[in-house]
Amino acid sequence: MRPHLSARMSPPPTEVWEDVCALADLVPGRGVAALVGKLQVAVFLVDDVDGKGELFALSNFDPFSEAFVLSRGIVGTRGDRLKVASPIYKQSFDLRTGESLDVPGVSVPVFGVRVVDGRVEVSHPA
């Protein structure tokens, strides 16, 4: 098993932030796919009850179907964990940690994501 890459939790020192789209391009509750360098990243906007939004970025790769599809999954909650369900076989991944909620030990990489001047930026290792 390769080490768990948790970019969001501990960005590598040489991280680069890359502009991907306007915040207005995102639909609350859905994701989009972005090419960051040569990586496919799924970016999700989750709207909060009080009207504030929160952004998440995971790898777009679904390890169960081996297809690049996570950005097209449905966002929701399991208990109090925010998650996205793969559109292929419906396994869920924690939006914060990338962990599979169905199969222990499986996870997808997470990326740093932020909003600067109405633009969405994703970090990736340089």
Added chain:
Amino acid sequence: MNSFEISPRRTLVVVGNGMVGHKLLEVLLDRGATAEWDIVTFCEEGRLAYDRVGLSSFFDGTSAEELSLVQPGFFERFGLTVHVGDAVASIDTKTAKVTSRNGLTVAYDALVLATGSYPFVPPLPGNDAPGCFVYRTLDDLEAIRDYAKSVRAGAVVGGGLLGLEAANALKCLGLETHVVEFADRLMPMQVDDAGSSALRRRIEDLGVSIHTGMRTEEIVRDRRGRVRGMHFANEGPNGPIDDLKVGMVVFSAGIRPRDELAKAAGLLMGERGGVIVDQACRTSDPRIYAIGECALAPDGGTARRRIYGLVAPGYHMARVVADRILGGDAEFRGADMSTKLKLLGIDVASFGDAFATAPGAEAVTYSDPLANVYQRLVVGPPDRKQRRQVTGGMLVGDASLYQTLVQMVRGDMPTPEHPEELIFPARSGTGPVTMGVGGLSDTAVICSCNNVDKGSICSAIGRGAHTVADMKDCTSAGTGCGGCVPLVTELLRFEMKRLGLEVSNALCEHFAYSRQELFDLVRVHRITSFSELVTSHGNGKGCEICKPAVASMLASLGGGYILDGEQAALQDTNDHFLANLQRDGTYSVIPRVPGGEITPDQLIAIGQVAKDFGLYTKITGAQRIDLFGARVDQLPDIWRRLVDVGMESGHAYGKALRTVKSCVGNTWCRFGVQDSVTLAIDLELRYRGLRAPHKLKAAVSGCTRECAEAQGKDFGVIATERGWNVYVCGNGGMKPQHGVLLAADLDRETVFRYLDRFLMFYIRSADRLERTNVWFNKLEGGIEHLRRVVIDDTLGICAELEADMAHHVATYECEWKATIDDPERVKRFRSFVNSDQPDPNVVFVTERGQPRPARPGEEKPDPALLATGTGL
């Protein structure tokens, strides 16, 4: 050359080479009779003995050769003489000689009459017109088959065992089939009213029309004298009932013994026919025996006698006579009339004291009108220990208990303490075994991806797996393609209920309501968004289960374009991109082809689109063309081209109406009786885009041959000469199930009205991802209940259901046309939000001249580029 003549050789003449006559020959040979006897047999038909019981299989493709009971070379090998196509014309009992029709005279030492029976033809005017047939011999069947080519509909006179066999034959020949019975029920000799009703419903479900209590007055003929219908003496509520329009009539209303030969020979006869025989099967002439259907044989130890119309007692008589001829003293005292048959594919069994006529007999009945299963168990009077023995019974629809019960009747197996548990196992806590998941055996495979059987799922429930998620963890069931999840859910609920555990109908962790309850909440409170619903009646943020389910409800209730505003976030990826996600992340596109009718220009356009976009094409099972391998960013361009040639969304991506498949109907087909294509198109255009708990498939057949397979669809319509029959809740998928007849002989407007109501009732009350057949199997009261709701409007909701449907029809728009016309809506169709580059990880290879996704190893993307994560 020495020759030893122990006793002079004697001659046995056997008259008739039917099933029983031939059995006699076999037993005699088996016992070495040819050492002493010369055996001469006369076979009136041009064919040697064949299986008359399996006669109707002739129409399923079984050949006359396969039906034959005579091994090739049988007569030659054993030195028997057989005269085929010749019959005994007279018997001279004084000189002990028979003379044949061809003038042959044979002296006999023993004579056996095995002349069988002939079909009874009621004395009706026109009963000998061209188009009238009996159902007895292979020649009869060949004549029926040839004549059936020129007619659409046929009637069988007689609703007994033989009549239903004949009905099966007409059905196999593709005729609209009617059964006309004088008595008030089918099979009056074998089953009671309730059993007959279950049988009737099952037969009607097969599309055979049953008319009981009919007093036929005349066979109606056309100008050329050929059959064109039946006229009845019955009165309906509005005066005399209509003639039944049929082009042929098959009489199968019972048998009469072929006894004219015996009568002419002066043998003792029964008052109503039949040659009287004793317990040795000997007639009033000691050298003459009679066996099979021509014999009036003992019925029990008393002087009562009867004709045995079943083959088993006939065989018994044959064995008795063979023994007597060889000097034995075997006896025939009567026979068990137990029968187990498969009539039109339906199990029917009747055995022992089936009607509970013996003193002290009591009957226990189990009736499942959902599955049309009826079981009646008859027990004798209680003994000293208050135990009752099984003495008879009848089984309709499921005769799997027949062997066990017959053994109990015969005393070969002890009757259990509570005999009623045999047919109704509730007392032991196992619940009645019905058609649903409870009826599946433990080895039935539920999840074929992971090869998980019912037994494994049940034992996992026993170990505490009480949700579908638990079940996935425990058994892997449902973690493959996911197609079995509804079945797993049904099994889970069934088993938990059986174990007395509390069953939750909650849709998911965000809603404590079932889909039906949520639907009512949405409808009654006029809720128009998911957030409104989850705030007022749920918790959390929803998930991939409740979001699409609610989106579907909002769409069913006329929510407009499904991807606007908040609804966009609710849709499964298929609905979100209005295309079908495939395993490699690409999509497939299916344009609507209403009724399966497509113009050459549309075909060319589809082909050109496939070529231009490099798509794989395949004909679907629903008479449409599927274009595979489209990337998200290609979808709007593909659809612009398709919309330009007048095509629209086929909703293959949605839980919605797919196709209304049709046969070509009477527009082209020689056999069609209605215009099935037009009705299919009209139905498809009416219900296109209708969102439902699951996909909806439909079909319209132009005649009873059912080429569109309408009985295997969620709703299906079959043309009759008088209108349309509507079937509902059929399924052709993983648990195939015949649709049930909702109503018959409807006009077009009524077809639409009933289907509007039926569909909206299903949409309101079904569970998430519950196909109509699963919904129907759980519906209390079955088809009668459905008819009361949809036809009789006993719930008083039909006006609402029709209004809901009218709203759907009025507000329908093609989702793809609405999408490509609006640049804002087109924006979402990009592989990447920050690049116009297509998805580099979609890789195709070519197979048989078409693209398909690369398999692992065929094309490996650079792992350094993938960010594929850990663990797999």
